[in-house]
Amino acid sequence: MRQRYLALLSVFASLPAMALTFQTRLESIEWTVEGDKFECRLAQPITDFGSGEFVRRAGEQAIFRLKAYNSVIGGGSATLLAAAAPWQPGRGDINLGSVNIGSGNVLFNSSQVQAGRLISGLMDGRSPVIRRASGDGRVSEVRLLPVKFSKAFNDYQGCVAKLLPQNFEQVKQSEVGFPGEGVDLDPQAKAKLQVMLEFMKADPTVNHIELDGHSDNSGNRLTNRELSRRRALAVMDFFKANGIQESQITMRFHGERYPLAPNTNASNRAKNRRVAVRLERVAPTEKPAPQSASAASAAHTS
Structure with missing residues (x-):
């Protein structure tokens, strides 16, 4: 486990030049679970940025959304990835398609299929990553880490079990x-x-x-x-x-x-x-x- 943590700390070193990356320090990672009969939310706060969260409404499958305090990464098309963990060499990132970064508090909502694949990736040690390249070559990236995910996901499933059949x-x-x-x-x-x-x-x-x-x-x-x-x-x-x-x-x-x-x-x-x-x-x-x-x-x- 210590080797995995040390490998995670090397993420910054492997990023493209001129990359602006938002992620929470390893020792501060937490997942929160909130909800009621109408909606369940599983979220990871992202330092100096906002949060990434899975949201499942009654009668629906989960979506993933990115929330921000500001629009520092800019608007436009971005790539959603289930990124391979640094401690698992030889595994490539899984490209889940594009998302459109908008304005306001919620930058985008993924499809249900994309959210399902992100959850599967997290269970497999992968990181949800939102990567956007601007016209001047600058790359902005928001990354969630899989640390402590399994326990939080079990709690989230407990919330899901209590959802009403329909919204x-x-x-x-x-x-x-x-x-x-x-x-x-x-x-x-x-x-x-x-x-x-x-x-x-x-x-x-x-x-x-x-x-x-x-x-x-x-x-x-x-x-x-x-x-x-x-x-x-x-x-x-x-x-x-x-x-x-x-x-x-x-x-x-x-x-x-x-x-x-x-x-x-x-x-x-x-x-x-x-x-x-x-x-x-x-x-x-x-x-x-x-x-x-x-x-x-x-x-x-x-």
Whole structure:
């Protein structure tokens, strides 16, 4: 291990001429793990620069991003590398492609594939390196070191295990289907609603639900409106049975008026038998008044 540390200290000597390199001294290296049910972060502070961090949101794979106190390395295209460790002679760097250095606190976000390969590289003793060459031949480089990574990555995995199945962008809107011609929720519909329910309970700022019931055109106009109403009520009852107040739910029903697909075959008609569910963040002063079933019926009779 001591030989590895000494080899790491020789990194500066192997850099190109006129290189400006940012990395933390070996004895000061640390990885930090932070997170909650919505996002996990695994970061290494970089002395006099900022930090490099892996960020994994609920429902997604990790990305890698570089954060900076200033734009000292300049903007433009840079190369992202999983660089070979100095104590492993004969191994070349792995070029993971280009990234575009922007302005602001976050200089770039990698792709999920790039982040996955950086993590694999760190587990194998490689260093994430961002290298940018300017027009005058100056090379700027930001380097993270793999020291203490394995322990921190285990802690990060513990955080990841507690993430919600989806993030807000993924969970905020869903179509709950009724493949048969009835009004009861099937297991697939309940599973979709359960994911939405879990998110609402985890994030109290998501405090309102919009329901819009629909039907196909199989029956007459009044029958179809009643079917769409009962389907929307089935979804409302699911949320109410699981602790959501009726005052947090707005329900409408539209019969056959707004099909997703032309009612020309059985498959399309099944798509149209649905309830659209939307989660919203509504400030207390903006909350819409709950709409009763009778009021909704009156609103759509015209």
